[in-house]
Amino acid sequence: MRLRLLSLALVFLGAAAPPDPVSQSVQFTLAPDLSDGALTGLEVQIRFHADPSGTTNFKWGKGWAGERKLWQWARDLKVAGATAVGKNGDGHWRIKSAPGEPLTVSYHIASAYDHDPTVDDSDQPRPVIRPTWFYAVGNALFGYPDNRENAPATFDWSSTPGIGFASDLEHLAGRGRGAGRAGTVADALESVVIGGRNLRTFAARDGSGVRVAAVGTYAFTPDELNSLARRVIAVERAFWNSDRSAPFLVTAAPIVGSPTAMGFRGTGRGDAFALWVDQRTPLASMKWLLAHEYFHTWNPGQLGAMPERREARPADYWLSEGFTDYYARALMVRAGLISPEEFATIWNEMLAAYAGSPVRSMPGVQAAAAFWDDEAAQKLPYQRGAMLAAIWNARLRSASQGAVNLDTVLHAQIAAARSSKEQATFLFKSLVRQKEMSIVADANRYLAKGEPILLPADTFGPCATIVTEQRPSFSRGFDADATANIGNVATGVDPLLPAYAAGLRNGMRILERTEGQPDNALVPYALLVEDRGKQRTIRYLPQGREGHTVQQVHITNAISPECSRTLSGL
Template identity: 80%
Template sequence: MESVVIGGRDLRTFPARDGSGVRVATVGTYTFTPEQLDSLARRVIAVERTFWDSDRGAPFLVTAAPIVGSPTTMGLGGTGRGDAFALWVDQRTPLASMKWLLAHEYFHTWNPGQLGEMPQDREIRPTAYWFSEGFTDYYARALMVRAGLISPAEFATLWNEMLAAYAGSSVRTMPGVRTAAAFWNNEAAQKLPYQRGAMLAAIWNARLRAASQGAINLDTVLHAQIVAARSSREQAIALFPLLAGRNGLNTAADLDRYVVKGEPILLPADTFGLCATILTERRPSFSRGFDADATAKAGNIATGVDPMLPAYTAGLRDGMKILARTQGEPDNAVVPYALLVEDKGQQRTIRYLPHGLEPVTVQQVQITHAPGRECLRTLGGL
């Protein structure tokens, strides 16, 4: 039995009066209103229920509670609870960022629970996360753009943030067994199955479409898998390759290269169809110029400032209190970075390019056609 308990003086509740079975409850204040979150949650849930052709009208609860993020990053996340999920949201988070989070969390209603078994051992379970988490990430973006809930530009931004983080990951080439062993204690290792799985899902979807002239895609395989899983005790990561093979896709070599051995993944230029292209370039690696983990543990007092990097050259020093990041993007080395700091009782802004010491190969999605209905379809994998 799983449950969610939420309450407070500013509790807002939205009952299931529209026939959807969806209820929403929030506490706290955000950049968006409770009514906006309620409306968005119902739209996202409707899209995914249509995709799976199931659960229409089933009871489901969405809760949201506020958290305070660090000065340099916004935090948000969620966890599934059977017929509910609970969200924890940084109060600075814009409503647009909630689309992906809602889509990801609700997709877990089916993946992996209705697509096959998962390893029961906590230490082994991360070996299956390329499917349960990576595919969920892929469909969170794909279904939202298909439905027009995000624009092609927003779709590209979501992918580009992930691709930049993957390119600069310190564990990018870590083999699968080591990734699983490090998963619970290493933030970069935690992200890796999500990244690898989403990229493989995009690659395999494109191959299925190309081989079948658009008649078959990844949807075809997952819809067959949910049926097969009803009468099978196989793990989801065993059922998927089997059903992919029946649809003309052999995944064995890719799984061995990229998941087991940890070779770097590169998306083909035409992964997302005629509406976009994948650019591959060498550029500086991303570095804030200080030890972010140690700084957070020190109460946002700058720690481990590297004298070899631009942050130091711009004036950042150990001991300064970081109050806020006012410019810049996580993992993006080509966008200027700015920190509001307190230095000897005075506030000032330090600006610099967040370059690391070594260049990296980064892929980015570039939209090449004017947005239209067909563009939304092809970006979404149809």
């Protein structure tokens, strides 16, 4: 009888369903592909178990940062363990196999560029693989089995002598490496990888958990970037009272500037952020970029939900981007990373750009619809959100005699969001109302209807005043976009503007801008041009045909020990 019961038990166990693949780990492996010592691509392997049905859909995400075809750089996709593999539309493959079968998907990631990315053509979703270095984000790098975003994940880098590597994926588990935290497939998608022969890395040896990795050369040294990044991160962790030793990675990759433009940009990647920096960008400009990108660790992700549809998100960017801009400036001056004068300069550049924006009065629905295709519309929620944050902070402080400010609301919001599925903008409006202040009228006037925003004179407290003045509009005097598109050959020079009067003509090649500030019509502009084989400098005031109202921050008492504090909203 005992033997018979045992055999029945064995039959029962043998008939058990295969384990749920969602509970099993997805293993990501990455390796460099080289030819004669030069990097030519990245090799990806992804191991996972097939769905219980025997049909597993493998795909890339729907899109990220404006790029819809994230799969387009994958080449020669193969699947070990499959009985059949077929394409199921763009970026989707249908894999047939035995139920629960171990599968290995492998493919090659090709570079989106055949040259070093430039200010004019760089786009962060696109992988960069140059002969000596590479950069990629997980959204474009990794496909994954459908409906496994929350499945556990591990990562390994297959190292090659002479090729450095850094990624926030190293925070996850891997062979022979302890994990800083548990990881999921979603972590792999929201990641960044960087490496190459000249990679400089700075380990987390100060107890902060912060690492910095940079390739290329800049106007500053990697050591200076490392020191600045750690200071900015420490300031913002203190503001949010968060884990001071959590792992975090800062990466920097180079972009090539153009004669008329200098550029830098960044993007948050969960427990990392990625910087693209023109080699002429000064270290001072990096302060704001670092402060902005790191603030995204909390805003909006920990302040509430954002709209799921890509088309709907720009309507809420006044909080996620505009408030982040506001706090990037406020926290830097509060911590002494910038002076009151530098604080005013940063605000004044934005205020001048807002005053001259061709979409300044665009209603919110139209601005959101134009966001992904219109550069001016992209800047609008940053500008409006930062200005409204300053106004609302001053109003909260005044009504409570300094007991409540915008910090108070956001700290309450991050606590409320832990137990709420509401959108971040809804939570903010609700919490502000609890502080006996309504923003409904402001939101309707400035965000919905698009009425121009004017800062009250005392917005930044007693050591600064907001001056409102009439100023000529800013114009370079030529079509900057068309000029860049044909190799920086001057195009669309307006014969009625100062650039033409100073001697600029269509067909001249612009070699470099040597003087001037974008959006500031009062500062002389100087262009080094090549004209019929000879070089000369053309200098003029970059003024347009019409004027507009511009607001500027004037520091009135920078030596006051309280100045930095009140400028920052305290």
